[in-house]
Amino acid sequence: MEIKRNLYLDQLALKRHNGLIKVITGIRRCGKSYLLFTLFKSFLRNNSVNQSHIIEMAFDSYENKKYRDPDVLYPYIKSLIVDDDMYYVLLDEVQLLGEFESVLNGLMRISNVDVYVTGSNAKFLSKDIITEFRGRGDELHMAPLSFDEFMSIYDGNKYDGWNEYMLYGGLPSVVLLNTPEQKIDYLKKLFTETYINDIVGRHQVKHKDELEDLINILSSCIGSLTNPNKLSNTFKSVKNVTISPKTIKNYIDYLSDAFIIDSAVRFDIKGRKYIGTPLKYYFSDIGLRNARINFRQIEETHTMENIIYNELKKRGFNVDVGVVVVNTRNEQSKKVRTQYEVDFVCSKGSKRYYLQSAFALPDNMKVQQEQRPFAYIDDSFKKIIVVKDTPSSWYSEEGILVMSIFDFLLDPDSLQI
DSSP states (O other), X not given: OXXXXXXXXXXXXXXXXXXXXXXXXXXXXXXXXXXXXXXXXXXXXXXXXXXXXXXXXXXXXXXXXXXXXXXXXXXXXXXXOOSSSOEEXXXXXXXXXXXXXXXXXXXXXXXXXXXXXXXXXXXXXXXXXXXXXTTOEEEEEOOSOOHHHHHXXXXXXXXXXXXXXXXXXXXXXXXXXXXXXXXXXXXXXXXXXXXIHHHHHHHTOSOHHHHHHHHHHXXXXXXXXXXXXXXXXXXXXXXXXXXXXXXXXXXXHHHHHTTSEEEEEEEETTTTEEEEEEXXXXXXXXXXXXXXXXXXXXXXXXXXXXXXXXXXXXXXXXXXXXXXXXXXXXXTOOEEEEEEEEEEEEEETTEEEEEEEXXXXXXXXHHHHXXXXXXXOOSOXXXXXXESOOSSOEEOTTSOEEEEXXXXXXXXXXXXX
C-alpha cells in the first residue's frame, strides 16, 4: 500500500537544483527512506529523468558494505557520471559512510550532480546536522503521518480513525500493522531497542535507567509546564533518587535532538517577549508516548493538545505557549497580577493565530473560560478554539472561531476560514 506524502514530496521537488545538499531529517521510522527511494525516485522518472542518471545507495544493506569506504564510493559515483546531464545522487543512512561530510561536499562541487541524503542513527540523527556541511545543507524535516495522511489510507470513518490514531500514532510501520497487539509490541520495542539505545550509544549515557525514568515522567505530563529543576525534585520525591537539573537538561536535549520530543516556550503576548522556563514538552508521535506509559493515562484532552501541536509544526508554524498578564485591583484596592494562558501562539511570516485546545464546550461557563485570555489580547490576529467535535465551524459573539478537531486536522487551510 502506497502512503502519499505529498507535502514532503512537493517540498523536496522545489529544492531540486538549488546547489545545496538536501538533508532529510526526522525521527526514525517516519518514512524518510520511502520518501527518497520510492516517492522522489518515481517523481524523477515521471519527469523524464533516465534511470542511469539516478545513483542510489543504501548503506545499511549488506551488499553495499564495501561502499561505506569513501575511497571506494567516491570513485564509483564519479565513474557513473559519463555526460553533462544532471545526475541525482540518493544516499540512505549516510552516517554509515566514512568521512561522509567530505564526500558530500566533494559531490556538491560537481556541477551536474544534485545530492539527497537521509540518516537516522545516533551519530547522524541530530537537529544540528546541517552544521556538518558548513552552510551547504538544506534541511527537510519529516514527521510521522499526520491525521490527514493517516485517514488517506484508513478503512473507516473519521471517528474510528481518530480513536486509533490517538492510541497508536502515525509511524507508517505501525499504521500498516493489522492488530492492536502487533502495534503495541512494535512501538514498545522500537522505543527501547532503537531510540533509547541510539541515545545511550551516541552520548555514552551511563545511567540508562535514569533516562528511561525521565521519558516516563515526560510521557505522563505532556502539555504541562515543567523544567529541569521541577523534574529533579520529582525524581527526589517520587523515586527517592537524586539527579541534578544539569543532567536532566542533558537528557532532555538528547531526546529533543533525536526528534522524540519537542518543546514550546512561553511567550508574553502583551509584552512581546519570551519568558523562558518552564516549558511544555510534546511527543513527535503520540503512539510512542503511549507506549512509554503502557497505554495508560490516555487522557483525550492532553492527547488532542499534543496532536494539535504536531499539526501546527507540520504546517510550518513557530509554536509558542501564550501568556497574557493582566494587572487589576481587588476589593481592597490592592494590585493583583493574573496570568492567563493561551495554549498556542502560531506564527509564520506576517501570519499569527491564537489557538486554544478545548476538548468540549458543554456550557456557556466553559466557553467563557476558554475565551477569557483572548479578551485581554489587543491585536487583531485570529483567535480560535478547537474542540473535539461540533456540527460546523462557528463564530462566537466575541468573534472567536470555534471548529472541530476534524475540521482543523483534515483541512490544511482550516485556520484561514
